[in-house]
Amino acid sequence: MGGSPFSNFITAFSKRGSLRVQLTLQVAILAALGLGSMTGWSAWQMRRMLLGSHQRTLDYVTERFMSDVAIYADKSSVAEAMGTAIAKIPDGGNDDSNNVMVWVEAPQREVVAMSSAASKDSMTLQELRPQIPFPSRSHLVDINGRYLLVCGEQLSYDEEPIGKLYLAYDVTQERQTYVEHVRNLALANLLLLILLVGAIAYRVYRVTTPLKTLSETASRLSAADLGTTTLEVNKAPEEIAGLVEAFNAMLLRLSSSWDKQRQFVNDASHELRTPLTIVHGYLQSVLRRKESLNPLQQEALGTAAEETQRTIHMLQEMLEIARSDSGQLSFDLRPIALQPLLNSVASTIQEVHQRSVGIQAPQQPVAAIADPNHLRQALLNLLENAVKYSEPGDAICLSLRAQSGLATVTVQDEGIGIEPEHLNCVFERFYRADEARNRKGGTGLGLAVVKTLVEGMGGAIAVQSELDKGSTFTISLPRS
Secondary structure (H helix, E strand, O other): OOHHHHHHHHHHHHOOOHHHHHHHHHHHHHHHHHHHHHHHHHHOOOOOOHHHHHHHHHHHHHHHHHHHHHHHOOOOHHHHHHHHHHHHHHHHHOOOHHEEEEEEEEEOEEEEEOOHHHHHHHHHHHHHHHHHOOOOEEEEEEEEOOEEEEEEHHHHHHOOOEEEEEEEEHHHHHHHHHHHHHHHHHHHHHHHHHHHHHHHHHHHHHHHHHHHHHHHHHHHHHHHHHOOOOOOOOOOOOOHHHHHHHHHHHHHHHHHHHHHHHHHHHHHHHHHHHHHHHHHHHHHHHHOHHHOOOOOHHHHHHHHHHHHHHHHHHHHHHHEEEEEEEOOOOOOOOOHHHHHHHHHHHHHHHHHHHOOOOEOOOOOOOOOEEEEHHHHHHHHHHHHHHOOOOOOOOOOEEEEEEOOOOEEEEEEEEOOOHHHHHHHOOOOOOOOHHHHHOOOOOOOOOHHHHHHHHHHHOOOEEEEOOOOEEEEEEEEEOOO
């Protein structure tokens, strides 16, 4: 897979972090690249103009020198002509030529002529000569912090090489000015980049604030809030405003669907419970006269009665949840003593399922703020769950503890347990953890009802479980 390092970095970064950080960083990087490119281009242009102007001076000196050599060579030797031409350079009509060091080397590498500027600075000339390759185009040479623009040119007369012409132009002051300008330009661009990043971050914050509000609203949303929650944004971009409008329209549709579903569950529970109760009564009446039935008929009617009772129980649970969702489930919260309630539910389980339930409670009375009927139903659901998912010989225990501000009731069994990945889902409606629990014939609503009742009383419920070692459900209620 190809791609530039920048695009690869952006792609990798986009996989993490918030949208605000991503947008700010990406736009800041693009701005930095743009400003950096402009700075580099401007510096290159300044350098080009600086060196170009001095290169024209060198070209002028070279052209003037070659012309003078051609003139004077007709009247004297070539060496004398080159010396005369160099001596004429300061009078060439270009003031910058006075700063040009010019010298000529014979083919044997000895200097045969030099300008006055070169003779005045012979130390620089000695250091400079070894650093000039030949032939060479104009380039900068650093001599102990002094910058010289140098070049070399082949000399010939009557198509015969007569030596090499070297030129050096001192551009130290111009280079310092150039470096200072580039530094100031870089600092100005850095300041501008900081201001741009700040402005970009502010604009990104303003643009993404409705998205954050939308996320927070959605995270706090519950079924009861669907019909009353709307999101409002002012001066948002068209795309985000459209998203907010779509979100509000979705809430209205969800609210309508939820109300219809809740009403259906409520109506169905009411309508089905009565005929099923009648059917169950008739089945029980027939079973009481079982002497007139053969064993196969008795078994069939017994199974029908059990399934009818199970369906009635499921409808009752569905009705409780529907009432809770619609806000029609009322709670009579008052201080109640918990020890007598635990003894009562333990006796009920003993009578119905012929299973003994151990009770561990302090000697001092413990009272909590709760609805006695709903708390009794929640405890019965947990105990029936423990009976259903444990063997007849396994122990079931009810424990009561008083803590700071809380009263906790624990239902513990030694049954099949719950796998860790299912613990966060056991209180969901119609959730069935595994096939072993499905074979027990539960409805998947018992624990959901328990959670609804406990939280409706201002309490909380938690579960701990280990596979094949049992489960522990803990109800916490505010103490009286």
